[in-house]
Amino acid sequence: MSDLGWPLQRAVALHAGATAVIDGERRVSYGELARRVNALGNLAADRIGFLGANSLAHMECWLGVPAAGKVLVDLNYRLAPEELAFLVRDAGIELLIADPERRAVAETLGVELLEDYETVVAGPPVAPARIDEDALAAISYTGGTTGRPKGVMLSHRNLLANALHNLVATGHTADDRWLHVCPMFHVAGTSNVFACTWVGATQVILPRFEAAAVLAAIERERITHSVFVPTMLAMLLEASEGANVSTLRHLQYAASPIAPELQRRVLEWLPECDVVQFYGMTEAAPTVTQLTAADHRERPERLASMGAPVAGVQVEVRDVIDGVGELWVRGANVMLGYWNRPEATADALVDGWYRTGDLVRTDADGYLYMVDRAKDMIITGAENVYSVEVEAVLTAHEAVSEAAVFGVPDERWGEAVHAVVVASPGTTADELIAHCRSRIAGFKIPRAIDVRGEPLPKSGAGKLLKSTLREPFWAGRERRVS
Amino acid sequence: MSDLGWPLQRAVALHAGATAVIDGERRVSYGELARRVNALGNLAADRIGFLGANSLAHMECWLGVPAAGKVLVDLNYRLAPEELAFLVRDAGIELLIADPERRAVAETLGVELLEDYETVVAGPPVAPARIDEDALAAISYTGGTTGRPKGVMLSHRNLLANALHNLVATGHTADDRWLHVCPMFHVAGTSNVFACTWVGATQVILPRFEAAAVLAAIERERITHSVFVPTMLAMLLEASEGANVSTLRHLQYAASPIAPELQRRVLEWLPECDVVQFYGMTEAAPTVTQLTAADHRERPERLASMGAPVAGVQVEVRDVIDGVGELWVRGANVMLGYWNRPEATADALVDGWYRTGDLVRTDADGYLYMVDRAKDMIITGAENVYSVEVEAVLTAHEAVSEAAVFGVPDERWGEAVHAVVVASPGTTADELIAHCRSRIAGFKIPRAIDVRGEPLPKSGAGKLLKSTLREPFWAGRERRVS
Numbered sequence: 032m033s034d035l036g037w038p039l040q041r042a043v044a045l046h047a048g049a050t051a052v053i054d055g056e057r058r059v060s061y062g063e064l065a066r067r068v069n070a071l072g073n074l075a076a077d078r079i080g081f082l083g084a085n086s087l088a089h090m091e092c093w094l095g096v097p098a099a100g101k102v103l104v105d106l107n108y109r110l111a112p113e114e115l116a117f118l119v120r121d122a123g124i125e126l127l128i129a130d131p132e133r134r135a136v137a138e139t140l141g142v143e144l145l146e147d148y149e150t151v152v153a154g155p156p157v158a159p160a161r162i163d164e165d166a167l168a169a170i171s172y173t174g175g176t177t178g179r180p181k182g183v184m185l186s187h188r189n190l191l192a193n194a195l196h197n198l199v200a201t202g203h204t205a206d207d208r209w210l211h212v213c214p215m216f217h218v219a220g221t222s223n224v225f226a227c228t229w230v231g232a233t234q235v236i237l238p239r240f241e242a243a244a245v246l247a248a249i250e251r252e253r254i255t256h257s258v259f260v261p262t263m264l265a266m267l268l269e270a271s272e273g274a275n276v277s278t279l280r281h282l283q284y285a286a287s288p289i290a291p292e293l294q295r296r297v298l299e300w301l302p303e304c305d306v307v308q309f310y311g312m313t314e315a316a317p318t319v320t321q322l323t324a325a326d327h328r329e330r331p332e333r334l335a336s337m338g339a340p341v342a343g344v345q346v347e348v349r350d351v352i353d354g355v356g357e358l359w360v361r362g363a364n365v366m367l368g369y370w371n372r373p374e375a376t377a378d379a380l381v382d383g384w385y386r387t388g389d390l391v392r393t394d395a396d397g398y399l400y401m402v403d404r405a406k407d408m409i410i411t412g413a414e415n416v417y418s419v420e421v422e423a424v425l426t427a428h429e430a431v432s433e434a435a436v437f438g439v440p441d442e443r444w445g446e447a448v449h450a451v452v453v454a455s456p457g458t459t460a461d462e463l464i465a466h467c468r469s470r471i472a473g474f475k476i477p478r479a480i481d482v483r484g485e486p487l488p489k490s491g492a493g494k495l496l497k498s499t500l501r502e503p504f505w506a507g508r509e510r511r512v513s
Numbered sequence: 514m515s516d517l518g519w520p521l522q523r524a525v526a527l528h529a530g531a532t533a534v535i536d537g538e539r540r541v542s543y544g545e546l547a548r549r550v551n552a553l554g555n556l557a558a559d560r561i562g563f564l565g566a567n568s569l570a571h572m573e574c575w576l577g578v579p580a581a582g583k584v585l586v587d588l589n590y591r592l593a594p595e596e597l598a599f600l601v602r603d604a605g606i607e608l609l610i611a612d613p614e615r616r617a618v619a620e621t622l623g624v625e626l627l628e629d630y631e632t633v634v635a636g637p638p639v640a641p642a643r644i645d646e647d648a649l650a651a652i653s654y655t656g657g658t659t660g661r662p663k664g665v666m667l668s669h670r671n672l673l674a675n676a677l678h679n680l681v682a683t684g685h686t687a688d689d690r691w692l693h694v695c696p697m698f699h700v701a702g703t704s705n706v707f708a709c710t711w712v713g714a715t716q717v718i719l720p721r722f723e724a725a726a727v728l729a730a731i732e733r734e735r736i737t738h739s740v741f742v743p744t745m746l747a748m749l750l751e752a753s754e755g756a757n758v759s760t761l762r763h764l765q766y767a768a769s770p771i772a773p774e775l776q777r778r779v780l781e782w783l784p785e786c787d788v789v790q791f792y793g794m795t796e797a798a799p800t801v802t803q804l805t806a807a808d809h810r811e812r813p814e815r816l817a818s819m820g821a822p823v824a825g826v827q828v829e830v831r832d833v834i835d836g837v838g839e840l841w842v843r844g845a846n847v848m849l850g851y852w853n854r855p856e857a858t859a860d861a862l863v864d865g866w867y868r869t870g871d872l873v874r875t876d877a878d879g880y881l882y883m884v885d886r887a888k889d890m891i892i893t894g895a896e897n898v899y900s901v902e903v904e905a906v907l908t909a910h911e912a913v914s915e916a917a918v919f920g921v922p923d924e925r926w927g928e929a930v931h932a933v934v935v936a937s938p939g940t941t942a943d944e945l946i947a948h949c950r951s952r953i954a955g956f957k958i959p960r961a962i963d964v965r966g967e968p969l970p971k972s973g974a975g976k977l978l979k980s981t982l983r984e985p986f987w988a989g990r991e992r993r994v995s
Binding site for chain 2: 044198
């Protein structure tokens, strides 16, 4: 009944002449944006990949590829070529659109490349496809707990529901000037593309995060709204001297834990600005909870909370022991399942609910607090790194017999990837890091590897006691995992 | 996937101790409200009727009857007993809940009456039913174009979608203090019950509109938000001297055309308050378009517009001739169909779209302007009166051979019901009005009846030329039909 063509259709009906996108020197009205986007229906492929930084083209692919009845597979360009090649095969991408910077890598992936994007969007518009709301719109990859990335299948309805939930939670209007700097290949980035487009806001695009450039863009383009990950906020604060950010009215952070000190400094830096936290995951398209601006300013006891479910998303905390249970999520935003992974889907989706694997507790007011991630996952910057994936790469090295990978505190990244391995005498950390480099993305490579000759600590049942290895690093610190 | 139990579940999780409802002297927290509402699952009937003014019980039935997997049929208590009896039979109501004032009428309707509502809500809570989102939640009656009222079937998803659309369009928060004074048996009234409950707002209930009581309630309860019909606004203005309405931040009007002069006076009366117009219909649960606060204050050329579609609802203007076409509506809010009326449903729902019958034009900015109602309907106060229904009652009188019913301008009600009839000599208007009184609701009875001896004007094809009769009344006036 509803499809991802709607937001732009509304925007062009009501705001055809308004500036839709500012990408560097280029300014595109909603009318022009719609003409370009409608021409993407000419692409002759059913599953279309995108590999690149944020750009006008990147945003257009989100607005146009699903709306033409095709599936968009937006790839994390930080992945290693070997990882990308796996995703291209796993998703069955038939045509890949790569930005100029990723062209060379794209050519190695064994998939047809689109030659000239601008020629396509200059083509004749294609009439809107008739699309079932439950049809697959996008496959968005997340790290896999069993070592292999999983493609999250998001329907038109999933992404539209999330955009509506975000409109309620954020209160976007046509007067907003939104800065897209979080990568659009993450669903948190794309979510705001649909929400902003729906209300006809002006969307300013930066290709990547660079603190000085972000601060300059906020001032130059009079940015009112944006979302950052905590690591970015810390960098913005470091570079903020002399920057004029007085136009900011609403700033969100999401995707990884925030340090209380950073939270305090952000609130102090932007006394007139709404500061809001969102929590979610790709499987929920992604928004689940929100810690509101009022919570941040008026309820200091809630600052350690991940917030409360947004209207439209239902949560339950199940199997509670000593006040802690697993967070389950339900709503029109919850994914269709994992692409070609029926068993993983059956594990994750039970009776209409998505089990997050995150362990939480609830206070008397219904606010949620993250206690631990049930999945063995490190969040560094805002990237999720699954320990098991890195462990598999390390143990694939002929000298390594055992590997334990976990997060350790890091001033800048929140957590850093750390490894302890058992290897034959003479094996060096540098050698193992070089081994990783060709196989996994840079952000997944351990920052440090502790090479040992002795077996790692095990439980009586022979299970690796990773907590024993991890604890010394976190002594005296709270591991904030919201 | 989602059902009408959600809004209250969220409210009780987050705002259990907050005041949910103020109904006269009675104050009920969300925790208590949920306990009472959850006990409504004990009612042993599948289709449950409600007959009464706004009250705590009335609101609870909306929150609790559909959430228990049953269907609520909320009856317009202004209807005549004969009309009510028809609705009871048509909907197959098995159990009727009536407020004390309507008890005597309710006893004549040939349906089981609930004896003691308070005993039911004091009963044990019932676990939430597992409900399909497309299950029928409510049957809401509208006048019929063919003379017989039609039951609009609204699903859980329809009503939740509309509540979300209203949350986006209105921006409700937990801090709102909403006044419910429009009747809850109209879906426009119930819509705000779900939206307000979802965010945990405080909801003040008045049983009926009485200008002095409304102004007193606004001051006493520090009301921030409400919705009125234009007729009510005119009465509020008349009585406003000395009233303190400074807490009002957001005032909506809906359900009938507004006179430009009234619009101007409301904006002048409440210079600091958002004034917003909504347009919709029961079949759309009901919201379709919105004329925003900024439109009202900053775009005087838009004051005659019915606004633009809210995010989540799609419109198309079809079969356009000379710029005017029929408004079609699509969205998760659009009804399932008409109860037991497959032909009427097939006429109204085409390929996922609802055809409103309203004729509109669109300006360059995509704003909609009502040109005419394709359905022969009078809006008096905020009640819809279908001419054909009144004509059928008039021609049922033995002395009447022809009848034409239409709206004429009325200072207070926007339009008044007017009839021209051909009747045998000696028939008086009073006699015909008395005849109507026992058969149709007071608001449908013609304010004046012009009794003639000559046949009414017809086209060459013999079709009654109602426009010829109507025109003299509207000479020199614009018939505002937004």
